[in-house]
Amino acid sequence: MRLLLPLFIGVVAWGCRPPANLPKAVPIDFASTGGPSTFSAEATLLERWDGGVLERRWTRGELGHFQGVDGLALRYSVHRASPSRGAVVLVPGRTEAMMKWAEVIDDLVANGYSAYALDVRGQGASDRMLPNRDKGYVRAFDDYVTDLATFVRTVVRKDEPRNVFVLAHSMGGAIATLFLDEHPDLVTAVVLSSPMLEIHTGGFPAPVASSLGLTACSMGDGTDYAIGYGDFTEETDFAKSSVTSSQPRWAWKVGLYRDHPSIRLGGVTWRWLCEALNASSRATTLGRFATVPTLLLQAGADTVVKPGSQDRYCTESPSCQKSVFPNAKHELLNETDAIRNDALSQVLKFFAAKGNP
């Protein structure tokens, strides 16, 4: 009995899956690895967008849609490089529309990678699930994962069966982590930028915020806004930005949502919050099973997600390498040039090192 009870608890609590029995991958030394280091400049971003070359390149992308879970029409755009070194699937963070990735897409294509950008369900130009389009809602976080698998299988791998890379940010990082656990065979390598493996609960201690969220989800359908959230409001004060230190990139993003009201998204609903808490918690534990080469980019000044679970994921994963940017805010690829160039350079070096010839 003394032995059986802990054994039972252990099995139920931790599951029966054996961890990936692989030696820890040797990390890439980015400083001594050659590769691109200059990319789109923040100083010229606004002029390159407003009718400029960047906007023209963005509009040349092939737009399409596919059917996600429950028949929702999910939008994507494809930007091909010729010749292509592989496909990079962009999995966005919460609130992000694929148009916000135009600058990254431009840099990827310029470096020989075809970019496949996706508007996940309930965001951007994809179908929303509630009458109020501003509400950030998802019925099941796994729907994001199923949609991503459908996208990779039916769209991306048809074009690029050799090298499929994933570049996922924040919420997209949680989606990608769960996706990799289910479909490691579909992807060559992945970069997780500030993955949402532990949500920063701000002024509320995490147990209090979680308990409140779970209560709200338990009592109804979770479609009301969570405490402190509401419809979309335009950001007006750069100094208050918690996601970037780059004023031009912040202004560009604000302008995008001003000019394209249909792709805006407001605050989170209780259901989204509960699903995100559950999913990020689950994703954190999956590192020890991970086999796909992973680069985790961690922002040192992140106030949106916490680093502890990112550390755990990467430490437990035999295939994960972590890279920390001490002064960076949450959106590493939307940060100042110094940070962004470094991060993007590491992304491309990682893909080059892990891709099939």
Place this chain on the structure above:
Amino acid sequence: MSPLVLCLAAALAAPKVSNVNRRVEEPPAEPIRVRLEVGGHLGFPHWLGVVARSTWHFAEKPRFDLDVQWEPSNYLQSYSVGGAWRPLDSIVYVGPRLRWLQFVPPWSRAYDAAGSNKLGLSAEAGVRVPLGAEKRAVLGAGLFATWVPAQPANLSFLFGLTVGLTYGLVDFDVPQAR
């Protein structure tokens, strides 16, 4: 031989019968009275719960509780077994609770058998106040903290409270062994 040694020898040689006689003279042990209660509670994060509880009375005062609870919901569910001790046989209780938590119920599309089921361990404290002349109704209020070791990040600790009412349906005695 000294008087002390003589005294000790006499004590050791004394017939054992006298001990038997003393034991017989003791009054019989009072049986433990067990009351079975059923009821429900409201609270958070488990907003609703149903409970079946046995309260163990010693000398007509409740000292231990054992219960099973189901806290159903559209999201977070808990099936649990709890124990409680009443310090000084009072209305105050403290105790542990072992929970089988479902962080999404099986009937939801978001349910995932491997990821949604977790074990949790709660520490609880509160009061259970008997009401009425027969004291069959019990009003309870409690606070608890639950640790979910397999659920890292934001869900590893949950706080909660309950306010509930139970009613004693059956009493029976359990002989007390001495």
